[in-house]
Amino acid sequence: MEMRDITFLIIGATKSATTWLQQSLQLDPCVYMPDPEIHYFSRYHHRGDEWYLENFKPDHKRLVIGEKSNSYLDTPTAAARIHQSLPNVLLVAQLRNPVERAYSDYCMLHRRGEATGDIERYLDPRHGVGGRFLEGGLYYQQLRRFLDLFPRERMLVLFFEDLKRDAAGQVHDLRRFLTLEENPAFEPMAQKIKDKTKPLVDARLRRLLKPLKPFIAPLRDTKGFEFVRSIVSAEFKYVPLNKELTSRMVGYYEHETDRLAGLLGRDLDHWLRAPLEDIKRQST
Numbered sequence: 001m002e003m004r005d006i007t008f009l010i011i012g013a014t015k016s017a018t019t020w021l022q023q024s025l026q027l028d029p030c031v032y033m034p035d036p037e038i039h040y041f042s043r044y045h046h047r048g049d050e051w052y053l054e055n056f057k058p059d060h061k062r063l064v065i066g067e068k069s070n071s072y073l074d075t076p077t078a079a080a081r082i083h084q085s086l087p088n089v090l091l092v093a094q095l096r097n098p099v100e101r102a103y104s105d106y107c108m109l110h111r112r113g114e115a116t117g118d119i120e121r122y123l124d125p126r127h128g129v130g131g132r133f134l135e136g137g138l139y140y141q142q143l144r145r146f147l148d149l150f151p152r153e154r155m156l157v158l159f160f161e162d163l164k165r166d167a168a169g170q171v172h173d174l175r176r177f178l179t180l181e182e183n184p185a186f187e188p189m190a191q192k193i194k195d196k197t198k199p200l201v202d203a204r205l206r207r208l209l210k211p212l213k214p215f216i217a218p219l220r221d222t223k224g225f226e227f228v229r230s231i232v233s234a235e236f237k238y239v240p241l242n243k244e245l246t247s248r249m250v251g252y253y254e255h256e257t258d259r260l261a262g263l264l265g266r267d268l269d270h271w272l273r274a275p276l277e278d279i280k281r282q283s284t
Contacts, residue, residue, distance in 0.1 A: 012073030098137025
């Protein structure tokens with residue numbers, strides 16, 4: 001296995017169903033992708049190419065090799081590192097309405113106990129600029145770093161809302177971009193990857209039980225484990241987006257969204273309308 005054997009990278013964005021894309025591709029016997037996100041070109045570049053390649057274990061029959069690490073899109077140094085090591089790689093980005101993406105990202109970390117219930121601290125542009133939640137949706141700046149180095153034809157930009165409308169068509173476009181052979185029988189993943197409504201063990205209890213994780217792991221998927229989990233789990237209560245905070249977030253992303261629309265030649269005005277329309281529907 002050598003660096004030149006890597007055909008494509010799914011570079012992000014976070015909370016835009018890129019795991020669904022990955023697992024759909026993994027259903028194809030002609031595709032190999034390691035399961036975990038490696039984050040080599042973003043967080044672990046100091047470990048070197050040899051460490052990176054150890055994460056790939058393809059058999060000789062695999063035709064297309066790639067990986068998914070969502071941190072590549074919003075890490076400023078990742079584009080140059082990728083270009084230096086993989087100048088001919090194909091890049092796949094999947095984008096989501098930046099307001100929805102930021103809120104979903106916040107909910108994920110709040111659910112994990114890594115963010116508090118003070119939603120404005122993280123999502124209000126008056127306070128949260130510079131953090132992962134708001135910065136993660138600055139797609140024009142992020143894509144521009146890649147397109148300054150890679151030809152436009154080597155990047156495929158997909159959209160979360162297109163996936164929701166036509167999942168099979170989304171994967172078909174991706175397969176064609178990766179030059180995979182046509183397969184009319186191929187179907188993408190049907191199951192939702194992550195369900196934020198699933199009851200969850202309280203974050204404080206999870207921290208207390210963390211030292212016992214190696215001993216508990218073998219018991220997972222057993223009836224006894226699921227019974228105990230059902231007793232100590234509860235539905236997580238998410239902090240909703242209010243109208244004022246949503247309006248400030250829409251304003252924060254307005255110029256960036258206009259520049260992205262020009263870059264990609266796609267009308268994205270609905271990104272700025274949709275969050276406010278959702279709030280209006282919820283209040284009637």
